[in-house]
Amino acid sequence: MKRFSSLFIVALLSGATTLGAYKLVFDEDTNASTALSVVPTQTNYTKAVALGAETVDFTKAADEAVHTVVHVKNVSYSRTPSNPVLEYFYGYRGGEQRAQVGTGSGVIITEDGYIVTNNHVIQNASELEVTLNNNKSYKAKLVGTDSKMDIALLKVDTVEKLPYATFGNSDDIQVGEWVLAVGNPYNLTSTVTAGIVSAKARNLSKDGIQSFIQTDAAVNPGNSGGALVNTRGELIGINTLISSQTGSYIGYSFAVPSNIARKIIEDIMEFGNVQRGVLGVRGGELNSTVSEELGITETQGFYVNSVVENSGAAKAGIVKGDIITTVDGKPVRSFSELNAAIITKRPNDVVQVGINRDGDRITLPVKLSKNEIYSYSGLELENISKAERKKLKLDYGVRIKNITDERYMPYYEELKGGIILSIDNIKAKDIETVSDILSVKNPNQKTRVEMITKSGELVRFIM
DSSP states (O other): OHHHHHHHHHHHHHHHHHHHHHHHHHTTOHHHHHHHTTOOHHHHHHHHHHHHHHTSOOHHHHHHHHTTEEEEEEEEEEEOOOOHHHHHHHOOOOSOEEEEEEEEEEEEOSTTOEEEEOHHHHTTOSEEEEEOTTSOEEEEEEEEEETTTTEEEEEEOOSSOOOOOOBOOGGGOOTTOEEEEEEOGGGOOSEEEEEEEEEEEEOOSTTOOOOEEEEOSOOOTTOTTOEEEETTOOEEEEEEEEOOSSSSOSSOEEEEEHHHHHHHHHHHHHHSSOOOEEOOEEEEEOOHHHHHHHTOSOOSSEEEEEEOTTSHHHHHTOOTTOEEEEETTEEOOSHHHHHHHHHTOOTTOEEEEEEEETTEEEEEEEEOEEOSEEEETTEEEEEOOHHHHHHHTOSSOEEEEEEOOGGGGGGHHHHTTOEEEEETTEEOOSHHHHHHHHHTSOTTSOOEEEEEOTTSOEEEEEO
16 A cells, blocks of 8 residues: 555656646747647637628628519521522421520619610610519510620610619729629529629730629629629610530639710610710720830830821820820729720710830820721721711721822722721721721731722732
């Protein structure tokens, strides 16, 4: 028993000695001890982020949006080609009329039945029908379109007041902000998906005129023309397309910003067509490679290669070599951002253009002009009227009104009055499109032109 007691006392003393030594060594480093006590910081951080996302309430915005989004049915008719062989042997009758049905979405924007959708949703339609969230259907008529920005305006006649979307300010949205996409993918009505704003002023075309909101909210065929709304239920975009090799959603979708859509709609309702103001500059966006070639240090902004004679930019004093950095106080880092700032304006509107001129920061008020005649490389171009297009059986094209460059004088009779169909394989829909295509080209770059001469001959040349 005595031996057991001795061993117990020895063990107790050993433990006390060890504890004392530990305290003596580590007591001074209390901060390290505290830090060690909260090792799972990644777990806590992840949990906090998850809780932050869950606290966003989508229900109110979704409930409001689904009642303002409609299903759009587009019916077009085509005739099958006749085939004498099939007709003789099998009794097949060619030339029969066949109906083709396409579907998409739209957003009610007024209580008396104006609806905005995509131009490609209603293109070539013989009949249009919209169905509300309450399953009521109406025949719709086309009021006007803007094929360049892929926006169309429809109208239904109704005696009852319809629920309609409230426009938000798409300029105020932030990358990382939560948004909802509402539409009718694959004929599944009232579908709501959530995501965040992935990028702003995204351009996907060769002509550089587009300025989309990019999101990761799931959008599929049938969503086109539907609503992109913020968490307050405000309309901030019209869902337009997806980036996909399969035709289905794989991660990114794109919407026309509401500020652009609203301006187009207001123009169609007030003027019957879209009124676009023009700054009057040509050039391109900067990056490290371009800046090195130009011998400048700035790597962001729009570099002015040339200024259109008698344009608002020329009258305001913008000159070759200026770098446009802001419009109305909003940063301009690319051509799509410059286009986004100008496309919501009309002719005669005045914008404040921020310029970097050899390191000096200045702001010039520029009165926007209207594109009626566009000059490029010694050619003066003008639009073709609808009546002329119908007569010539053309859907697009711009006319060469005059030639001022000596290089083209030997071909004066062939070129003057000719219709340019495409530039660098992009359709020349109008002089605004041509201006946008050419404004981002380096003056030293070759330009491929396809045109029809006055005699009806199709020619291609480089200028």
